[in-house]
Amino acid sequence: MPRKQTTKTPPRRPDSDRAHSSTVEDYLERILELINTKGYARVVDIAESLQISQASVTNMVQKLDAEGLLNYERYRGMILTTAGQTLALNITRRHQLLTDFLGLLGLEDNVIYRDVEGMEHHISAPTVRAIEALTEQLKRQPALLERVRTAAQQ
Amino acid sequence: MPRKQTTKTPPRRPDSDRAHSSTVEDYLERILELINTKGYARVVDIAESLQISQASVTNMVQKLDAEGLLNYERYRGMILTTAGQTLALNITRRHQLLTDFLGLLGLEDNVIYRDVEGMEHHISAPTVRAIEALTEQLKRQPALLERVRTAAQQ
């Protein structure tokens, strides 16, 4: 084995370059959803919904409070700050877009849910726009979609 | 705030349900790439390529060895096991597919690279097939793609 001979491969973008972790995005998304459906987000509900212990939720909620994404009052409740709402709406939008998009391709709901829950954290603004535009166009091409669904079947 | 009133939200799939972490997939992908381009994967090259310290690479390589994804000989070198190769090829395929797909939509290379590097870990087999089929069809629809690119531009 010869030594050295440096390779150049495209640089990675460490997770830390993103403003917030996937975990934080998932919490905010769920908190917004709870607030929208039942009017408030309780620790116990978030825990149940994310399948995580209450203790872990309390931890994270305190952290989100410290980061200014929500205002939390011990034992009482929480509300999203403007920053938190913005992020929550943003991730929700990406979630919805990907769900719609994969739905057009004829995938099963549980597959869609699983994949979207991961992918949603990794599509940047330009990609969101591109997929939005694509989805728009695809809706007008039922024949093409039918071919895709059939081909993807087996 | 009233108490209780249990909500039902779709369950999450914890990272641990996946056979291997995103990190492991990234290492394997890069190791395979290095082996293909220069014939061998050295700790120093992996480190440089992933922008990670050599110490961290040594750690992970030992772990991958322990998990049977590669055979590593201290100070000497490593080769992928069959299991490791399978995984490496699999993630490479997903990387390539997503790169092609997003390329069709007219996104910039650096955006594509960044998003793909994250998304590739979250598309299951059925989704791979669906996007493959879609990509196939889209290649035959230059007019549609032109509309997508234009719409996504602003």
Add this chain to the structure above:
DNA sequence: AAAGAAAGTTAGACGGGGCTAAGATTATTT
């Protein structure tokens, strides 16, 4: 064959995000 340089390893630490057990607080029953 040294000596210096490069590559690799180990040790110890850290932050993120999860858990359980135990205790504190708040809500609901009786």
Add this chain to the structure above:
DNA sequence: AAATAATCTTAGCCCCGTCTAACTTTCTTT
């Protein structure tokens, strides 16, 4: 108003993947 149940918090722990500093091994020069 107690007593009980539900909810929430704290403390202490763990695993993952990363880092730096120091040390070892291997390679390249001279």
